[in-house]
Amino acid sequence: MAEQLRMVEAVRETLRAELDRDDSVVVYGQDVARAGGVFRATEGLLDDYPDRVFDAPVAEAGIVGTGVGLAATGLRPVPEIQFQSFLYQGFQQLAQHVARIRSRTRGTVTCPMTIRTPYGGGIHALELHSESFEAGFAHVPGLKVVVPSSPAETTGLLTTAIRHPDPVVFMEPTRLYRAFREEVPDDHEIPLGEARLATEGDDVTVVAWGSMLRETLDAVEDVDASVEVVDPRTVYPLDTATIVDSVQKTGRCVVVHEAPRTGGMAGEITARVNEEAFLHLEAPVERVTGYDVPVPMFAREDDYVPDTDRIAAGVRRALEF
Amino acid sequence: MPREEIAQFAIDSVQVLSADETVDEELVPALSDDELLAMYEEMKRSRRLDERAIALQRRGEIGTYAPAIGQEAAQVGSAFATADEDWIVPSFREGPALLVHGVEPHQILWYAMGMEEGAEIPGGEGALPPAIPVGSQPLHAVGVGWGESIQGTSNVAVTYFGDGATSEGDVYEALNFAGVYDAQTVFVCQNNRYAISTRLADQTAAETLAQKAIAAGIEGIRVDGNDVLGVYRVAKEAIEKARDGDPVLIEALTYRRSMHTTSDDPSVYRETAEEDEWEARDPIVRFQVYLRDRGILDDETVAAIDERIEADLAAEIDKAREGAEDVDPADMFRFAYDEMPPSLERQMAAFESGGAPGGETDG
Ligand SMILES: Cc1ncc(C[n+]2csc(CCOP(=O)(O)OP(=O)(O)O)c2C)c(N)n1
Numbered sequence A: 001m002a003e004q005l006r007m008v009e010a011v012r013e014t015l016r017a018e019l020d021r022d023d024s025v026v027v028y029g030q031d032v033a034r035a036g037g038v039f040r041a042t043e044g045l046l047d048d049y050p051d052r053v054f055d056a057p058v059a060e061a062g063i064v065g066t067g068v069g070l071a072a073t074g075l076r077p078v079p080e081i082q083f084q085s086f087l088y089q090g091f092q093q094l095a096q097h098v099a100r101i102r103s104r105t106r107g108t109v110t111c112p113m114t115i116r117t118p119y120g121g122g123i124h125a126l127e128l129h130s131e132s133f134e135a136g137f138a139h140v141p142g143l144k145v146v147v148p149s150s151p152a153e154t155t156g157l158l159t160t161a162i163r164h165p166d167p168v169v170f171m172e173p174t175r176l177y178r179a180f181r182e183e184v185p186d187d188h189e190i191p192l193g194e195a196r197l198a199t200e201g202d203d204v205t206v207v208a209w210g211s212m213l214r215e216t217l218d219a220v221e222d223v224d225a226s227v228e229v230v231d232p233r234t235v236y237p238l239d240t241a242t243i244v245d246s247v248q249k250t251g252r253c254v255v256v257h258e259a260p261r262t263g264g265m266a267g268e269i270t271a272r273v274n275e276e277a278f279l280h281l282e283a284p285v286e287r288v289t290g291y292d293v294p295v296p297m298f299a300r301e302d303d304y305v306p307d308t309d310r311i312a313a314g315v316r317r318a319l320e321f
Numbered sequence B: 001m002p003r004e005e006i007a008q009f010a011i012d013s014v015q016v017l018s019a020d021e022t023v024d025e026e027l028v029p030a031l032s033d034d035e036l037l038a039m040y041e042e043m044k045r046s047r048r049l050d051e052r053a054i055a056l057q058r059r060g061e062i063g064t065y066a067p068a069i070g071q072e073a074a075q076v077g078s079a080f081a082t083a084d085e086d087w088i089v090p091s092f093r094e095g096p097a098l099l100v101h102g103v104e105p106h107q108i109l110w111y112a113m114g115m116e117e118g119a120e121i122p123g124g125e126g127a128l129p130p131a132i133p134v135g136s137q138p139l140h141a142v143g144v145g146w147g148e149s150i151q152g153t154s155n156v157a158v159t160y161f162g163d164g165a166t167s168e169g170d171v172y173e174a175l176n177f178a179g180v181y182d183a184q185t186v187f188v189c190q191n192n193r194y195a196i197s198t199r200l201a202d203q204t205a206a207e208t209l210a211q212k213a214i215a216a217g218i219e220g221i222r223v224d225g226n227d228v229l230g231v232y233r234v235a236k237e238a239i240e241k242a243r244d245g246d247p248v249l250i251e252a253l254t255y256r257r258s259m260h261t262t263s264d265d266p267s268v269y270r271e272t273a274e275e276d277e278w279e280a281r282d283p284i285v286r287f288q289v290y291l292r293d294r295g296i297l298d299d300e301t302v303a304a305i306d307e308r309i310e311a312d313l314a315a316e317i318d319k320a321r322e323g324a325e326d327v328d329p330a331d332m333f334r335f336a337y338d339e340m341p342p343s344l345e346r347q348m349a350a351f352e353s354g355g356a357p358g359g360e361t362d363g
Helices: A007-021 A060-072 A084-098 A134-138 A151-163 A211-220 A240-250 A265-280 A298-304 A308-320 B033-058 B072-080 B095-100 B105-112 B138-150 B169-180 B228-243 B272-279 B283-293 B299-325 B342-352
Strands: A003-006 A025-029 A053-055 A076-080 A114-119 A144-146 A168-173 A181-184 A196-199 A204-208 A227-231 A234-236 A253-260 A286-290 B012-014 B087-089 B157-162 B185-191 B219-224 B248-253
Touching (some): A003 A007, A007 A025, A007 A151, A114 A151, A134 A168, A134 A234, A144 A151, A151 A168, A151 A181, A196 A211, A204 A211, A204 A308, A211 A227, A240 A253, A240 A265, B012 B228, B033 B283, B072 B095, B087 B138, B138 B169, B138 B185, B169 B185, B219 B228
Parallel strands (some): A025 A053, A025 A076, A076 A114, A144 A168, A204 A227, B012 B219
Antiparallel strands (some): A196 A227
């Protein structure tokens, strides 16, 4: 029975389904239980699963760190970090323990935790509520990093993430939470590490994920060329093969992300394209990204986050090189 | 050695002006009539600023805003106890304390308009900008208090945070550092009973928040945070101790009467009966009754004060709107570094030329 859901509802229904399917799933975080989450992503779950849905103290290191212990007892923690920037408070636990517990213990202790967190700009939120640190998480070996771009993608990827044996940082694009509805199939899994072609084309490949995927699809409508848009879906592991195959076909590549340019995922994707498709390239890989500045507060935010104009201009540069 | 008790602790609680308007004359701080009236006016000014800001947010003129309605006594009382050279190190709900310290309403509004201009602290104000990450700023306050002591002054830093913040590791670290370095710092924890939706009982099993000082080896004390005279008294004493290098944690028991922020709906997690109970304990009403009883406030003075506040805020809102028209987006590049790295210069040039062909690549 497929339903029309918004992304935030897709999150909620997936959590409900997994709580229902697997007694070891526990959901917790700031304001997730009684209030149902500041974005209402966990609304109603407490009523149905009072023993496995919890409000947490305002302590991200605690939320992430206790996950290691919960997992050690055989549970599957699915904490929410209210906004991605506050995962920095838990970053030490993430990098020092969550990501390493499997390799340190040679697989005897593992941490099948899915940390959900809204990220990114575009909703005129407060200072430090709009960051996109996917490259930082991807840089920590042992973690997987997932960024869905639609409601159906959310159910498929979140289901897989929760059932997955390794820790996953699941970054939900805030501005897509309520942006549109989509038909969402029941109980489907999308494998981690498999990209999808959002549109097919022959002239240029554009790689974009999360909220930037939507922006990119809008932008390329105005571009007079046949554009192939690749949604990697998981930033780590990155589906190099799909990107490379596409670039070998089109000969041109543009990477779009809202995170700052330096050290962003576009650098990594460019390197992989150079390694595996260099002789097919007819233009340098183009990057359309945020700038190397702290994400400004919302009076300047629209000037920071790549919009359709900047994306279309980047695609044209790649085409016209 | 047998088992024996080796330590004992107690937490004092202070109230000068009780909810039923009885006054502990012995504890009334020595403040002149003018000072008392000034305190009253600041409380009303911040209340009106909050009310107007909520209306501006509803009309889309400003963004998410965190009102301090109900917490004016905790903030105004403690900020009044500071000297001009002291520091205020706020979280995101400290409009009242910042106003007392000389920050102007239009700056608070600019911040709420998503403008970095609102986080600019004019020279000499002795304040740091709002800290959005919960519980992150007490460490800065300890740095300030320690820095002042290294440099041989007696200036103190007064930092504000909520009950929820006491769960963050940074707050424990701050209390501990303060004790170790004799930092000239006063911690004001506004226990307003909720961290967004989370009740105190779900935040901590501790009986008081003041007792969190004990593990760090510093003094902790509780005060009725809706009693501006009590808060002033406790803060004044704490600040004097901190000047000598004895940091203090004050727990001000209060209540956030409105929403957490303008994006919050408190009806999801609390009862109107509880809200009504706290309305009756409103800090401004309580102080007003006291001032009238003392004969230093009458209808005429109230009206004059209200008029002054309305005129002041109208002018400040105009100023905020005017400033918002002048926002230069390229400022985001100018203030990221003292010396702009070459790659960033190229990004800024591309930005200013409208992302012209070739402009996005920066090497
Ligand atoms: C590190 C961090 N985690 C989470 C948040 C989201 N958040 C904003 S305010 C808040 C509750 C804070 O409660 P408290 O410390 O009691 O202060 P109050 O808002 O009641 O003044 C939370 C969880 C945040 N801003 N920073």
